[in-house]
Each structure stands twice: as C-alpha cells, then as structure tokens.
Amino acid sequence: MTRLLYDLAGAEPERRFSPYCWRVKLALKHKGLDFETVPWRFTEKDVIAFSGQTRVPVLVDGERTVSDSWTIATYLEDAYPDRASLFHGDGGRAVTRFVNAWADGVLVGGIARLTVTDILANIDARDRAYFRQSREQRFGMSLEQVTANRDTDVLSFRKNLESLRTVLAAQPFFGGDAPTYADYIVFGCFQWARCISGFPLLLADDPLWAWRERLLAAFGGYAGAALSYNV
Amino acid sequence: MTRLLYDLAGAEPERRFSPYCWRVKLALKHKGLDFETVPWRFTEKDVIAFSGQTRVPVLVDGERTVSDSWTIATYLEDAYPDRASLFHGDGGRAVTRFVNAWADGVLVGGIARLTVTDILANIDARDRAYFRQSREQRFGMSLEQVTANRDTDVLSFRKNLESLRTVLAAQPFFGGDAPTYADYIVFGCFQWARCISGFPLLLADDPLWAWRERLLAAFGGYAGAALSYNV
Numbered sequence: 293m294t295r296l297l298y299d300l301a302g303a304e305p306e307r308r309f310s311p312y313c314w315r316v317k318l319a320l321k322h323k324g325l326d327f328e329t330v331p332w333r334f335t336e337k338d339v340i341a342f343s344g345q346t347r348v349p350v351l352v353d354g355e356r357t358v359s360d361s362w363t364i365a366t367y368l369e370d371a372y373p374d375r376a377s378l379f380h381g382d383g384g385r386a387v388t389r390f391v392n393a394w395a396d397g398v399l400v401g402g403i404a405r406l407t408v409t410d411i412l413a414n415i416d417a418r419d420r421a422y423f424r425q426s427r428e429q430r431f432g433m434s435l436e437q438v439t440a441n442r443d444t445d446v447l448s449f450r451k452n453l454e455s456l457r458t459v460l461a462a463q464p465f466f467g468g469d470a471p472t473y474a475d476y477i478v479f480g481c482f483q484w485a486r487c488i489s490g491f492p493l494l495l496a497d498d499p500l501w502a503w504r505e506r507l508l509a510a511f512g513g514y515a516g517a518a519l520s521y522n523v
Numbered sequence: 524m525t526r527l528l529y530d531l532a533g534a535e536p537e538r539r540f541s542p543y544c545w546r547v548k549l550a551l552k553h554k555g556l557d558f559e560t561v562p563w564r565f566t567e568k569d570v571i572a573f574s575g576q577t578r579v580p581v582l583v584d585g586e587r588t589v590s591d592s593w594t595i596a597t598y599l600e601d602a603y604p605d606r607a608s609l610f611h612g613d614g615g616r617a618v619t620r621f622v623n624a625w626a627d628g629v630l631v632g633g634i635a636r637l638t639v640t641d642i643l644a645n646i647d648a649r650d651r652a653y654f655r656q657s658r659e660q661r662f663g664m665s666l667e668q669v670t671a672n673r674d675t676d677v678l679s680f681r682k683n684l685e686s687l688r689t690v691l692a693a694q695p696f697f698g699g700d701a702p703t704y705a706d707y708i709v710f711g712c713f714q715w716a717r718c719i720s721g722f723p724l725l726l727a728d729d730p731l732w733a734w735r736e737r738l739l740a741a742f743g744g745y746a747g748a749a750l751s752y753n754v
Contacts, residue, residue, distance in 0.1 A: 377614070379614045380612050380613050380614025380615075380617070381611050381612025381613065381614045381615055382611050382612065382615075382699060383608070383610045383611025383612045383614060383615020383616070383619075383698065383699070383703060384611075384612055384613075384614020384615045384617070384618055385614070385699075386611070386615070386694060386696075386697070386698050386699030386703070386705075387615055387618040387619050387621075387622060387697060387698065387703070387705050388614075388618050389689075389690045389693060389694065389697075390618075390621070390622055390625075390686060390687070390690050390697055390705070391618060391621055393685075393686040393687075393689035393690050394621075394625065394686040396686075396689070397685055397686050397689070398686070454624075454628055455621060455624040455625040455627075455628050455629070456621070456624075458620075458624035458627070458628070459620045459621050459624050462620060463617060463620065465617075466617070466618060466620075466621055467614065467617050467618065468613060468614070468616075468617030472614060472617070472618070474617075474618050474621070
C-alpha cells in the first residue's frame with residue numbers, strides 16, 4: 293500500500309512549490325514514513341474531488357484521506373505516536389499554531405507580493421489563466437503591478453523576519469536543538485519561493501540563510517535536491 | 524523568606540505597567556508561588572545594582588537573583604518542576620521563544636508608538652527627563668510626534684494582530700485549552716498598555732478582547748484588580 297501525497301507542480305512535473313505541500317513532505321520525512329508524490333496542477337480539481345477539497349496538499353494514507361497542511365501534521369502526530377514527534381508535547385503543538393498563523397499571514401503574504409510574477413511564469417500553461425484571474429482579484433491589481441517595486445519592497449520584507457532571527461540567535465532551530473514542525477512551517481515558505489522564483493529573498497549573511505541550509509541538507513538532502521532556482 | 528519581584532511603577536506606587544514584569548507576575552501566579560513586589564522607578568538603578576542589571580524585572584528567590592523575563596520564566600519552570608508547567612514540554616518551551624520574540628518586536632514596538640506620550644504622563648516625575656530623552660533618541664523624534672497620528676496608526680496595529688486571532692479561532696488560549704507562558708507574554712503587552720494609557724487599543728468585539736478578559740479574571744482576578752484605565 294503506497295502513501296500518496298498530491299503535490300502542486302509547475303510547468304515541469306518536478307517543479308514542486310507549494311509551501312503547504314513542503315511542510316507536509318518534511319513532516320512525513322521527520323516521521324520516517326515512506327510516500328510517493330503525485331504532481332497536481334491548480335486546474336485539476338477533478339483529480340482530488342474524491343477528497344472533498346479543491347486544493348492540495350491531500351494525503352491518502354491507506355483508508356484515510358486527509359487535507360490541509362495543519363490537519364495533516366496533527367493527523368501524522370496522532371496516527372504515528374511512536375515515530376519522532378513533530379511537536380514534542382501538547383504545549384509545542386498548541387504554540388506551533390501561532391507559528392502557523394503568522395507564517396500563513398506574514399510570510400506567505402509577503403513572499404507572494406515579491407514573487408507572484410515568477411510564479412505565473414513557472415506554472416503549467418493550463419493553470420495560467422486561472423492563476424492570473426484569481427490572484428489579480430485577491431490583490432486588486434495586475435500581477436505585474438504587485439511585483440513592480442520588489443527591489444525596495446524586499447527590504448521591509450526582510451525587516452519583518454527579525455523575530456525569526458531573534459530565535460535563531462538563541463537556538464539552532466525553531467523547535468529547539470533539532471527541527472520540529474515549526475521549522476517545516478517556516479521552511480516551506482522559503483522553499484516555495486526558492487523553487488518557483490529566482491528573486492533573492494534572503495541574503496547569504498542572514499542567519500535565516502544558514503538555518504535554511506541546515507534544512508535543505510536534512511533527510512539526506514531531500515529538500516535541497518528539489519528543482520529550484522538555488523537562491 | 525519572602526520572594527521579591529522588583530516591579531516597574533508609575534507616579535502612583537500601585538501603577539505597575541511593565542509588560543515584562545506582568546509576564547513574570549502571571550508566571551509566578553501560574554506556578555502558585557507566593558511573592559511580594561517592590562515598586563521600582565527607571566532612575567533607581569542603584570536599588571537593583573546588586574543584580575548586575577539596570578532594568579526590571581529582577582526576581583530574588585531565596586539565594587537566587589534572576590533577571591530578564593524569559594530567563595525568569597525558564598528559571599521558574601526548572602526550579603519548580605512539580606508546579607503547573609509554563610510550557611508543557613520542551614517543544615512548548617522552544618516554540619514559545621518565537622512568541623516572545625514576536626511580541627517583543629511587533630507588540631511592544633507597536634504599542635509604544637501608540638501610547639508613549641501616555642506613558643510619559645503617568646510615570647514618576649523623577650523618571651520623566653530620563654524617559655523622554657532615552658525614548659526620543661530611540662524613535663528619532665519627539666514623543667508627541669510619535670503618537671500624533673495614533674487614531675489612524677491604530678488601524679494598522681490592529682491588522683497586525685491577525686495571527687493572534689487566527690489562533691484564538693481554534694483554541695481558547697495560545698497555550699491550548701488553558702493559558703501557558705505564551706499567553707502571559709502576549710497578555711503582558713496589552714496589560715502594559717491598559718495600566719498606563721487610556722488609549723483604546725482593542726475593540727470590544729475583537730476576539731482578543733474576550734481572551735484578555737479571561738486572563739484579567741484568572742488567579743482570582745489578579746491582573747484585573749490592578750490600577751488601570753480599564754480600556
């Protein structure tokens with residue numbers, strides 16, 4: 293029985309860029325659970341209709357179908373309690389919700405504003421009309437207008453990462469001495485950007501760069517081996 | 524043997540407003556540890572010189588003197604492991620560091636910009652020259668300029684609280700079903716504002732208002748009984 297993860301793909305099937313799917317892939321690796329990914333495009337709603345969802349990640353684990361990255365992470369923690377913990381206790385699980393909410397708002401929102409034209413350029417041709425229409429509606433302007441000033445916008449984006457750097461000055465991972473799901477939440481956002489855009493979000497002397505390198509190297513270099521712009 | 528906490532006070536000795544001291548007072552209450560507070564003013568550096576610090580909180584617990592709110596919280600957790608936990612595990616402790624860093628940056632910074640003139644008006648007369656000089660240097664402008672547009676600035680401040688609301692939509696406290704140190708970190712910031720300023724940061728229909736009410740009522744209404752502007 294194969295564990296299957298429906299995973300957002302770009303123009304090339306191996307270009308995997310969803311921040312939420314990256315969280316789940318690293319959570320599965322953390323738990324030491326084998327899985328295969330199925331490349332999926334935004335417009336393939338019918339392919340995952342069985343899950344009752346219109347977006348990925350969707351995980352099929354035997355009899356169970358689970359969607360939404362946070363729900364999947366807590367499912368994995370509860371279904372596989374003997375494997376390495378993603379939260380290290382109920383306190384960790386509860387407080388990691390804040391990391392999740394902050395990352396979904398500040399990081400996903402901030403990165404989208406800096407890279408959305410690159411996303412458009414790298415997604416599957418069938419997805420482009422849907423993507424442009426839905427995102428332009430969300431931003432209230434053309435995608436080209438969104439990223440027009442990104443060379444200066446990135447400076448305030450980097451300032452908004454200061455809370456992350458404060459933590460990394462005290463400990464190597466957000467989870468402490470070793471990565472936990474809190475790390476995968478934040479990493480998923482930067483990996484999303486790196487896989488879909490050549491725009492340099494992080495500078496090499498940023499402590500977040502070194503932290504990201506540690507996660508790119510984790511699990512035998514799993515995330516580092518992904519098709520990306522290597523920025 | 525009395526446990527002593529040096530606690531920042533305003534013009535009235537009972538006006539206690541330091542966000543960091545509030546974190547520690549609620550952590551002590553959470554642990555069920557008796558303590559007395561000593562009102563302390565910014566310029567009384569000599570009074571806490573024994574601690575090697577120039578700022579409060581400073582906790583004297585028998586033979587031990589501990590300063591800095593995060594250090595005190597982890598000290599209490601380790602020194603009193605049989606009392607109620609502030610973190611519920613190592614995972615909680617590690618991830619709560621991010622809450623601490625975020626609150627110190629975004630919340631403390633944001634609230635200071637909205638209330639600093641009220642702080643000036645409510646602190647001890649002996650502290651005012653020191654406070655104005657040090658804060659104007661930090662902001663690079665007069666305190667009156669800092670808060671001049673606060674009626675509109677507060678709107679973006681409230682938007683920056685969205686990650687907190689997302690968590691409270693899923694669980695009653697940042698620590699989960701019951702408050703932990705993550706709650707006291709965030710609460711300390713709002714309690715700081717409420718005790719020193721009549722400027723309304725939160726609206727009554729904000730989920731954060733209801734959460735704050737729960738913490739004002741905790742420990743027999745300990746924080747709710749403090750001298751404040753009740754906003």
